Structures are given as C-alpha cells and as structure tokens.
Amino acid sequence: MATSSKPLDLYSADNEILLNPRWPEADYQALYKLAKDTQELLNLQGHVWIATSGSTAQSVSATKLVALSKKALMASAKSVNSHLQSNEQDVWTQVLPHFHVGGLGIEIRAALSGAKVVSALKESRWDVHHFYQTLVKEKCTLSALVPTQVYDLVAQGYQAPSHLRAIVVGGGAFELDLYKKARALGWPVLPSYGMSETASQIATASLESLSRTELPAVGLLSHAKARKNEEGYLEVWAESLFSLYAQNTSEGSRHWNPKKEDGWFTTEDRGEVIEGALKIEGRSKDYIKIGGEGTNVARLRSVLESCALHLNPDWPVKITLLDMPSDRLGAEVHAISLLSEADTQKVLQLYSEKVLPFEKARKIYYMSEIPRSDLGKILWAELRRKL
The missing domain is CATH 3.30.300.30 (ANL, C-terminal domain)
Structure with missing residues (x-):
C-alpha cells in the first residue's frame, strides 16, 4: 500500500490508499485504518482508495472514502485520452494532487498514452504565477484545473500560450462569465462533469467547441451513460464507476455499495440528458425554501x-x-x-x-x-x- 506520489502499478492486485498528507495525524490514521480494515474484510484486490471532497463532512475523520478498481481508473483514462486526442507528444501540466482523482487521472492518462507529466505546484501548493511560468517553459499542451484556478488566471490577465491545446475544467460550477473571460484570453477551457465515484470526468465539452464562443454542451464520454430518474436525479453508469464506499461514523465504521443491481448509480445532482449532453441543475441539498x-x-x-x-x-x-x-x-x-x-x-x-x-x-x-x-x-x- 502507498500514500506517496509514486506511480501506480496499474496491473498489480495490490491496493493503494491515497490520502491527503496534510491532514491531522489522528484523522489520517483513522481513515487509513478504515480503508485497510475494509479491504481486508472484503478481500479487495487491485483497488485504489480516494477520499471524496469532504466539503460536507463534520470532521476529516468522517470523510467518505471510495474504492476505485485499477480497471475503472484505466477505463476513465483511455476515454479521456481518446476525447482529447492525446498521445506521446503531449505534455500535461499537473496542479491537482496525486491523492485526488483529478491529479491521479492525469498520471494514468499519461502512463497509457506515453505523454509527459510536469508538476506545476510551488512547494506542493497552487501558485498561479508558478503555474503560468511552468506552462510556458515546458511548452505544456494539456492541463486540468478547477474553476478557482481559472479565476486566478483571469484575474492576472494571463494570455494562454499558443502550444496549449486544452484545459479540462471540473470540480465545481464553471460560470458563463468566467468562461467567456477565459476564452477571451485564449484559454482553451473545456467544461466537464465528473466525481470521485466515476474516477474523474464522464462528460466533457468537445475540442471542436473551442472554435466557438458560447458556453459549450458537456457531452458524455465513450465509457459512460446517464439518465434522469423519476425524482429528477441524474443516474450514471460507467466503466469507471467505483466499487464501494467506506466511512467512519458515530456508530463505528461501515462500508456499502449504493449502486443498483443493474450497475447504475444515483447521484445527488438534479439534471437531464439532452442529445448526449448533460444539463446539471444542482444538488438536492442546494434546494431550500425561504x-x-x-x-x-x-x-x-x-x-x-x-x-x-x-x-x-x-x-x-x-x-x-x-x-x-x-x-x-x-x-x-x-x-x-x-x-x-x-x-x-x-x-x-x-x-x-x-x-x-x-x-x-x-x-x-x-x-x-x-x-x-x-x-x-x-x-x-x-x-x-x-x-
């Protein structure tokens, strides 16, 4: 098992536990033990444990973990590589952490395509100036960012270098105004939709959308399907779907598989599928009455x-x-x-x-x-x- 940033052995039966090294030691150890005990109990093999975002967890130690098979991770990487037409000539700039599906996904995509990966973090942290300098110096062609990082690039007024082909933007809502400002500065941003449970993105705007100015449709990738259920929630099926959850609760540790018998997973997002593209309306917990x-x-x-x-x-x-x-x-x-x-x-x-x-x-x-x-x-x- 590993918690370092060393490359994964994608074809071994070993399990990996990838957690945030900056978490408090007691919380880190509690989550590490949760993953270790669960995989031993279930005789789990060839999986990687990743924490969900934890934005609503009452404490770090109560953060929900997802187990992703290495096959699922590779299925995601192959689909994204195909969508981005990525090959050994590409250079990924990486600012998303190894212990998150966004960062790990980049490493696996590069391992499968032969592309190069260049870290653009400064002392393990995001720095917009360092990112831009790295982008230019290394002639990077691909990247993945969250909207907050795109904000920083726009705020600095940085013009995108001509060798940059695409930036996948995920991990939060990508607003129209920000999209337009980023595109005006030449940034080849592709809005996407995904989650830890799907080993990264399952829907992404097309490369062709970069020739237009309007906010593009977020089309489903080749490894995934989606549908709207009777309650209005988005359900997804993908070759990259997770195997199970594990979580520490006040009643003790638990693990469960929330997927339906046919393999579909009901998300917390309200949305629909229109001509192969996702339209996300928001999470159920975001709906309130005043x-x-x-x-x-x-x-x-x-x-x-x-x-x-x-x-x-x-x-x-x-x-x-x-x-x-x-x-x-x-x-x-x-x-x-x-x-x-x-x-x-x-x-x-x-x-x-x-x-x-x-x-x-x-x-x-x-x-x-x-x-x-x-x-x-x-x-x-x-x-x-x-x-």
Missing part, C-alpha cells in the same frame, strides 16, 4: 460570483453565500465576505438587482478566510462551525 418559496442556493452563488467577477476579476473567490436556518422563514441566505465593507456592498447591490426579494442576503459575515479544500472547494461544514 418563507415557502423554493430556490437553489447553488444558483444564487453563481449569480453572486458573476456579479463579483463583473466588478473585479479578483473578487469571486472572496465572497459567497450560505443558507442558514431561520425560525421565521425556515431558511435564509447570508453572505460571507473577505472583501471590505464598501466592496461587499457593491457586489451585493448588483446581486440584489438580479434575484427575487426573498433571495437577497439578509446578513453579512466578514471573515479573514473562507475554509477551502486542496482543490479550492469551500468546506461548508467547517464554515458553518466557524459561524
């Missing part, structure tokens, strides 16, 4: 981010919205800001003009930082605890 009126807080965050980006490219990652319980209304929207009071009011004024009255922010929290994961995702449970 005074009896329903709304989607993820959509409201998108509106806020667009307003912030319109005013200043550096602002979107410094302000967000959080739904909070309300005795009177059931729920209400609050704003969390790292900006000055004046700048915060500018963003919220523009936001208020674009939403319904009940969707406006009713309270503002000024903080010194918004807790985020290594991929830039906001850790909502931790943020709620801080408030």
Whole structure:
C-alpha cells in the first residue's frame, strides 16, 4: 500500500490508499485504518482508495472514502485520452494532487498514452504565477484545473500560450462569465462533469467547441451513460464507476455499495440528458425554501460570483453565500465576505438587482478566510462551525 506520489502499478492486485498528507495525524490514521480494515474484510484486490471532497463532512475523520478498481481508473483514462486526442507528444501540466482523482487521472492518462507529466505546484501548493511560468517553459499542451484556478488566471490577465491545446475544467460550477473571460484570453477551457465515484470526468465539452464562443454542451464520454430518474436525479453508469464506499461514523465504521443491481448509480445532482449532453441543475441539498418559496442556493452563488467577477476579476473567490436556518422563514441566505465593507456592498447591490426579494442576503459575515479544500472547494461544514 502507498500514500506517496509514486506511480501506480496499474496491473498489480495490490491496493493503494491515497490520502491527503496534510491532514491531522489522528484523522489520517483513522481513515487509513478504515480503508485497510475494509479491504481486508472484503478481500479487495487491485483497488485504489480516494477520499471524496469532504466539503460536507463534520470532521476529516468522517470523510467518505471510495474504492476505485485499477480497471475503472484505466477505463476513465483511455476515454479521456481518446476525447482529447492525446498521445506521446503531449505534455500535461499537473496542479491537482496525486491523492485526488483529478491529479491521479492525469498520471494514468499519461502512463497509457506515453505523454509527459510536469508538476506545476510551488512547494506542493497552487501558485498561479508558478503555474503560468511552468506552462510556458515546458511548452505544456494539456492541463486540468478547477474553476478557482481559472479565476486566478483571469484575474492576472494571463494570455494562454499558443502550444496549449486544452484545459479540462471540473470540480465545481464553471460560470458563463468566467468562461467567456477565459476564452477571451485564449484559454482553451473545456467544461466537464465528473466525481470521485466515476474516477474523474464522464462528460466533457468537445475540442471542436473551442472554435466557438458560447458556453459549450458537456457531452458524455465513450465509457459512460446517464439518465434522469423519476425524482429528477441524474443516474450514471460507467466503466469507471467505483466499487464501494467506506466511512467512519458515530456508530463505528461501515462500508456499502449504493449502486443498483443493474450497475447504475444515483447521484445527488438534479439534471437531464439532452442529445448526449448533460444539463446539471444542482444538488438536492442546494434546494431550500425561504418563507415557502423554493430556490437553489447553488444558483444564487453563481449569480453572486458573476456579479463579483463583473466588478473585479479578483473578487469571486472572496465572497459567497450560505443558507442558514431561520425560525421565521425556515431558511435564509447570508453572505460571507473577505472583501471590505464598501466592496461587499457593491457586489451585493448588483446581486440584489438580479434575484427575487426573498433571495437577497439578509446578513453579512466578514471573515479573514473562507475554509477551502486542496482543490479550492469551500468546506461548508467547517464554515458553518466557524459561524
């Protein structure tokens, strides 16, 4: 078993446990033991354990783990390579961690295609200037980023180098305004949809979409299928689907396989499939009722981010919205800001003009930082605890 960044032996029956080395030691050991005990109990072979994003976990040690077979990981990599027309002449720049499907996926794609992988992290952390310098120096042709990292490139006004063919963007909502600003600077960004449970992306915009300016459709890749169920949730089937979950709970450790008998997995996302492309409407937990009126807080965050980006490219990652319980209304929207009071009011004024009255922010929290994961995702449970 390994927790280092050494290359995986993709064809061995050995299992690997890949966890964030910066986690507190007690939490790290609790999750490592969970994976080790589960695979021994089930006689699991040829699998890799990866943590989900953990954005809603009440503690690090309660983070849900997914077991992905090496066959699933390779199925994903082969499909992505085909979609990106990748071969041994490509150079991937890597800023997503080895212990996340995004970073691990790059390594496996390169191993199968013969492409080169160049790390673009600075002292194991994201630095937009270092990334850009590496991109130029190494003449990288492919990369994978999360929207927060695209924000940083746009905020710096960096022009994409001509040798860069494509950047797969996943791990969060990719807003239209940000997409347009990135494309205006020449960045060949391809919106995608995926999750840890599918070993990375299962749907990605086409290379041909880079010849157009509108936000492209996110088409299903060759190894995956999707459908909408009767409740409106997206169900997926893929050669890259995970084998099982494992998690530490207050009642002890548990493991389970949530897939249906026919192999389909029901996601937490509401959405539909239109002519082979996914249209994601948001996660079930993002739907709230304010005074009896329903709304989607993820959509409201998108509106806020667009307003912030319109005013200043550096602002979107410094302000967000959080739904909070309300005795009177059931729920209400609050704003969390790292900006000055004046700048915060500018963003919220523009936001208020674009939403319904009940969707406006009713309270503002000024903080010194918004807790985020290594991929830039906001850790909502931790943020709620801080408030």
